[in-house]
Amino acid sequence: MARADKKGKGGRNRPQRKKPETAAKNAPAKPEAKGKTGDLWKRGVTWANSPVGKAAAACCATVLFLGTVALVTVYVLNYKKHTQKLEAEQRIRDFANTYYPKWNSLNDYGKFAMVVNLSDYFVNLTLLNDELQLEIDDVRQKLNSGWKVFRWNIYLFSNDKVSWAAAVNRCQEVNTNLASISTKEEQLYVDTxxxxxxGTFWIGLKKNPKKPRGLGWVSGEDVKVTYWDSSTRQPDAETGEDCVLVEKVCPLLSCWHDYPCFLQTNYVCKKSPDPKFMGAMP
Incomplete structure (x- = not known):
């Protein structure tokens, strides 16, 4: 019994070895994993050869082709722009050096700035020439309508008779002013x-206590010299005679008379050249 117990005890403590069949069952199934990968590849090839797969491949190829074309186009356009920029910069340098040799001492930024200023000047000059042509056409039309020339100015001695305020409006309607007198020679011309x-003719002069000498030209100029008819004690002290005209019966250079502004008489319009057309070109 003792041997049996010892054997039985020893049998219980001794580790049991696994049978070869059991170990083989528990080993990783490598061939099966390789088989799955192969199946996936076969499925992929099958899908690629299917109509859907071929359509998807064609779509990807088209997208890739269009993307390549777009990149090439962008590169070519940028290259052309860069080339044109370099050519334009060189033309600006050549123009600057030819137009004004003193610009040779300037760096590129200085030359470019001078050329930009010059181009702005030519643009403004072009616009000014357009305005000048309109001004010339206007003067030509006025001269053909009976306007008279004295030095730089042209004058209209009207045939119709209106009040002083209406005379101001008539002159403004043709882009002029009721005449102002700025020099002795001009006053002599008007008197003559x-x-x-x-006749008697309104000029653009009216009494204004807020102005120097108590008079103001409608053009906004200051009254520097007066040409009152002293032989009749002009201006007289009668009230309501606030507007000034040139009389026909008076000594030359002494023909100003004040009259009520509602008096109906002839008038003189005056057009002077715009100062912006009188400047010398650089």
Whole structure:
């Protein structure tokens, strides 16, 4: 019994070895994993050869082709722009050096700035020439309508008779002013024309206590010299005679008379050249 117990005890403590069949069952199934990968590849090939797969491949190829074309186009356009920029910069340098040799001492930024300023000047000059042409056409039309020339100015001695305020409006309607007198020679010219036409003519002068000498031209100029008819004690002290005209019967350079502004008489319009057309070109 003792041997049996010992054997039995020893049998219980001794580790049991696994049978070869059991170990083989528990080993990793490598061939099966390789088989799955092969199946996936076969499925992929099958899908690629299917109509859907071929369509997807064609779509990807088209997208890739269009993307390549787009990249090439962008590169070519940028290259052309860069080339044109370099050519334009060189032309600017050549122009600057030719137009004004003193610009040779300037760096590129200085030359470019001078050329930009010059181009702005030419643009403004072009616009100014357009305005000048309109001004010339206007003067030509006025001269054909009976306006008279004295030095830089042209004058209209009207045939119709209106009040002083209406005369101001009539002159403004043709882009001029009721005449102002700025020099002795101009006053002599107006006096002579008034005598030749044997009338009385409103000029753009009105009494204004807020202005120097108590008078103001409608053009906004200050009254520097007066040409009142002292032989009749002009201006007289009668109230309501606030507007000034040139009389036909008076000594030359002494023909200003004040009259009520509602008086209906002839008038003189004056057009002077725009100062912006009188400047010398650089």
């Amino acid at each position: 024309e008034v005598k030749n036409q044997k």
